[in-house]
Amino acid sequence: MTAATIAAAPTASARHLAGTPTLIRLALRRDRVLIPVWVVALVGTLSSTERSLEKLYDTAAERADVAHDMNANGSFRALYGAVYADSYGALTVWRVGATVALLAGLMSVLVVIRHTRDEEETGRQEALSAAMVGRRAPLTAALVGAALANLALLVLCTAVLRGAGQPTAGSLAFGTAVALTGMVFAGIAAVAAQLTENTRLARGIAVAALGVAFVLRAAGDAARPAADGGSHPLVWATPLGWAENVRPFAGDRWWALLPSAALAAGCAVLAYALAGRRDIGAGFIRPRPGPAHAPSSLAGVYGLAWRLHRGTLAAWAVGLAFGGAVFGGIADGAKDIVGDNDGTRDLVRRMGGHVDLTDAFLSTLIGLLGLICVVFAAGSILRLRDEETAARAEPLLANAVGRLRWAGGHLLAAYLGTAVVLTAGGLAMGLSYGITVGDVSGQLPRVLLATLAQTPAVWVMTGLAVLIVGALPRLTPAVWGLVGLVIALGWLGPALKLPQALLDVSPFAHLPKLPGADVTATPYAYLLTLAAILPIVGLTGLRHRDLD
Template sequence: MTAAAAAAPARAGGARHLAGTGALLRLALRRDRLMIPAWVLVLGLSVAGMGSSLQTLYDTAAKRAGLAASMNANASLRALYGPVFSDSVGGLVAWRMAGLGAVLAAVMSLLIVVRHTREEEETGRQELLSAAMVGRQAPLTAALLAALVANAGVAVLIAAGLAKSGQPAAGSLALGIAVGGAGMFFAALAAIAAQLTESARMAKGLTGAALGLAFALRAAGDAAGAPVGAAKGGDAPVLTWLSPVGWSQNLRAYADERWWVALLFAAATAAATAAAYALTARRDVGMSFLPARPGPARAPRSLAGPTGLAWRLQRTTLLGWTAGFALAGAAFGGIAKGAASMVGGNQQTREIFERMGGQRGLTDAFLATMTGMLGMITAIYAVGAVLRLRAEETGDRAEPVLAGAVGRVRWACGHLAIAVVGSAVVLATGGLTLGISYGASVGDIAGRTGPVLTAALSQLPAVWTLTGLAVLVLGLLPKATGAVWALVGGCLALGWVGPALDLPQWAMDLSPYGHLPRLPGGAVTAAPFLWLPALSAVFISAGLAGFRRRDIG
């Protein structure tokens, strides 16, 4: 038998396993026709629009050099933002957005991949599709291609937007590759998680945990490494090289680009993708390598009602978020004492912190910045808790519950209570450990903990507004629930990069967080604490009314 004849069956088998990939890709893009464009536009335009804003804000080489020096000289700021490798306008864009853009692209990618792999199997739709002319590897391939389309769109928009604003084309392309490459790597990790777990929620949780670990490794590495000089830059510490988020920064856009880092992204993504394909070939549709453990033979009394059921389904997630915020608060509180030394005499850095956290001293501004960051991240937990309703609905687990003596609104309110109360618990934990850690560093735990805890809890009206918006979309436009994540990402982007860009107040007010006072130290007005909860109540009421009247599923 000739080599060509021997290879023919293998090629035929490969084609058979990929049968239907094109149709599934078109279906995935149609289903994500709102979510993917929203993510691409918000992320791509946020990065691309930063060049002109930074050019206006730091209009001289001396200002940019001073900002870069102050950032690189302080370990705490390197942990938060990473080092500055170039004091050009493009270099400052890369410093500010390479890490954040990589994280947001990773979140976008894991949502896309898990939705079109494990979520399809969990709902039973994949089994129906597999009964037709659909190969075993077609669903995974279509999901990864959909993620590739989204990440390519982000990369092209970043590169084209920055180049059009006058930044060097090579650096613009490098930054686009850094963000899109990180997104594709985590898309491949999400594909692996989808093979390992039995639920879409667990697959997202595993990939999210990997993303959190990558960010923590990057922060620890940059904080422990020696200060680097802008435009020179020493070699990154080992911990940073263990993190894909660190790879995005160390591609060094606009600073003698290290193009071989793009090959590192490609190799790591290819290896993770190959692992995902190997796993999917060794399991049945609907099964997983980490099956859920069977529960007890008799249910406890707490499961007699919908709220108890919601708590049982969401308690692990809540405990994980609470533990994460406890650690984050303790870490941020430990560096708050040195906020003034972080800035030194650099007026530009001082202005950024004051725009982010208020005008009552740099320490209060730093604490307000940290509590605001905790508040924005809490919205991710709250929205995810609400959208668990949609997962229960599409997974055909809602109908057996609603077939009994349980009304739709009562069932939905069980999960909504977990979202509302859970977000308060998560924020209170982060604020408490932040206050205790900061108080311990200055020798005044009793006097410092209360104001910081109050500042953290003051973020709840904005969190609940986004929670109510998720309920509204769930009740009236259930197929568009994926777009809620783009709205949350937009609020995060505004809060994170808006102050650095000195965006006008009307732009900052597009986010509910832009209306809250900057505590501790800021002036308190009652208005946002009244109308934001009222707006949340309107959203929730309208969403529950729509949910009560529409078809389930």
Template sequence: MSGPAPAAAPGGHDLTGTGVLYRLALRRDRIALPVWVYLGTAMVASTVFSFRKLYADEDSRRTFAAGIDGNGSLRALYGPVFDGSTTGGLTAWRMGVFGAVLAALMSTLLVVRHTRAEEEDGRLELVGAGAVGRRAPLAAALAAALTANAALAALVTAALLAAGQSAAGSLAFGLALGTAGLFFAAFAAVTAQLAETARAANGLAGAAVGAAFVVRAIGDAGTGTSWISWLSPIGWSEQVRAFGGNRWWALLLPLAGAALLAALARTLVARRDLGAGLLPQRPGPAAAPPALAGAAALARRLQRGPLLGWTLALAAAGAVFGGVAKGVVDLIGDNRQMAEVLARMGGQQGVLDAYLSSIATVFGMVAAVYAVQAVLRMRAEEVSGRAEPVLAGAVSRLRWAAGHLLFPLLGTALLLAAAGLAAGLAEGLALGRGTGEAVGRMLGAALVQLPAVWLTAAVALAGYALLPHLAAAGWTGFGVFVLVAWLGPILRLPQGVLDLSPFSHLPHLPGGRLDAAPLLWITALTALTAAVALAGLRRRDLG
């Protein structure tokens, strides 16, 4: 239900209630935000300590950096090295782009969740009936994003200082990540006014993040094209040149962009009805086609768009990571220490196999994100009230759930197959080998991740079915699995800790031995967890 936008809250100020909504936003995201911030900080901390161990002297660091300068594929993926003499400079190269992307995704999801998603679910209309200004939810969401990015910048700076890096470079790098997040938070505030649904708003913001990454990659990959990276907000973060000159003035670009976008979003709020978007919506047909008959058909309609987007994104990522395989091999060369690190992350026979195994693990972790998202779609349907009329008919809860669960079950297989095929094809072409063998190896390496992905989805299902008000526990389980499997080998955590993640038990392909035993028991544990979850879903009250 939508209606004319109120001019202001009682008292005449359109920011009335911002403080209360800001505290509410932080409380609602008291689990998700710390996980995002911790993930970004842990990635930087593990990278700087790894580089400090691998390249203990300046000569080895400069040799490593020189190899990157002549490798266009690695520059496209990570950017150029602005300071190859220090560990901090190598960390800024390795984590600058991906850290900015992480901050951008955290910020866009946060802002859309507390603006457009609140309107879509009808909660904002209820809140707006009280002493709350028209622009207060937007201001509160942006303030929450500012807090999250400030925390990320502070903790990243502290992690680099703890690793013995210079104060100026550490602060510049932390601020580069934080300001990138702020820019995309403001961009998401604009997309939340344009789109009528949270999914569309997140899609527009996510497309902008992807476009910024691609533009920056084009600018960094070639010679004489570095000016193109200045057209990308991700490139602005890179151009701060932390540890490589510390261009403090470059921080003004994302800050000025964030201010302009926030002002635009503030203006657009008052130019639309509550619950409506500024972009025109295409009206649907007067009658539903036969293909929409049934709960499973409805689930397909709701889930097909995200599945298509994730499939294309993973296929593109597979092509990129497979295409830089030759660059990775050339860069590492005879560096036994770097090969050992890659081997500990996955893979046992040769540098190439170790690298390909590690990216197959990354594909599995990304597919697990989709799996959790697909499972929690049931929670969104329940909270919005759309599940109730479906279940009021001749549709059982198990039948309704089965329609949605096909996507974390079969959709993840499609995602991993697309990533494996694209990576294998790109690897074969880059190395000048037979693409058939490369595709077969990467396809197997990607699909072997499925049991761990399914168990992650089953844990999310259990959280939703047994503790519906704590459905975000599914993301907590995913975070634990990923952090243990990703950072555990680098930090040399005890085997008992590594065993907590199903990703740690998977065969390391290509290059390793295919052992069916862990695949079978992880699958059995998945089936048991899902059965318990579905039994709980049958017995609890909806809503």
């Protein structure tokens, strides 16, 4: 009887994974909108790019010219990567491959952190663990969710490229490279979730790793053209570089997938080992104890908000400055890039709103800085919701602090932070472009003012986030959906020739195309009015609703 009982007892590994199927179903249910939106957006970007390239470059000579021009420009290599062949498939991979792989990594980070460290910090994991849930079950569910999302990317990317008539081997190589890159950063996020007790810090570590990977890949590609067939050592130092070196449709080097597979597996193993050696809610990096007495800067809600947002603000300012410097370096090459291709000229003019190609290209890049800044603004407002759901707002509001004052600190950081981040990007872009054309004194203020002119549109999206968080908190995840919609309309809408009525949904569609366009006060008056009304409605809702 004793022997039978012992034989039937679950093994240690089975106990650690108890409840995994239930948590997987729960995770997939919670992500039933998030993951499909990410996957459809990335696959849609790939598909639209492939179709547009076929329309723009319909001869082998034109494709060869654009491949040569891109490889000859170090700034373009830094932004998109090297071009290894001039087929439609190879040009598609060059144009969006790095972006799709980067965003697949970001998607994976968000999924894993959401179902591991975020669950522990909010206390939901402790409640679940009171039932029959093993120690490693949440981590397993998070990694399975990320794996399914990346598998969907693999299948759909391959299917889209094959449906466009591209070779099977290259299509599968690209899809696999993207999926494995996503799993690498899923593994890094899983390790980060074990190291720290704070969700934002864990997410920040994983996203910082993603940013470092991009910078290393960009620096390596900028330093060495692809003409010699090799890659700079910095490219080989990053998972994004490994994905590039698979070279779909340009040799299909399957062996270059091995480093990504090994790192993804190694990070998963390390995360499992760490998960078994800590308590729920704890991390290996202990929080630094604060001073015995708070500094005067923390005497009010505005000082606290500054303390909470300053790290994110600094990171975004540096990131947008880097992006602006790269954009400024490539803006002067618009005419060389476009060449004599009428289709490309029409596309650049349609996106930039100018007959002059250089101004149109410059306006397009400035608009992209504004679209990127929307992500910062939305994240800053969502910090307000994080403080509420994590019960950190309760101790403040239990004192002589009103809801509007508490929210005002975060809103001030979001609205002023937007101006700071855009200023950093505009200064770097103006300086880089001015140095390139030999006219810093003339181009720096021109580009900076054009970049700052994006602020009202960003503030409209910020106000929309305040409205949702304040009055419709259950719809908070929709904020990222709206951000994605605006970015897609601004970046892909003109290329896909979407109806103007649809493009006008984005506040950026109502801004003049600066620099170079005529400026009137009317669109700015409308946007600033809307940017004021939306947060007022949101704060009114916050004042009268129950807090979570």
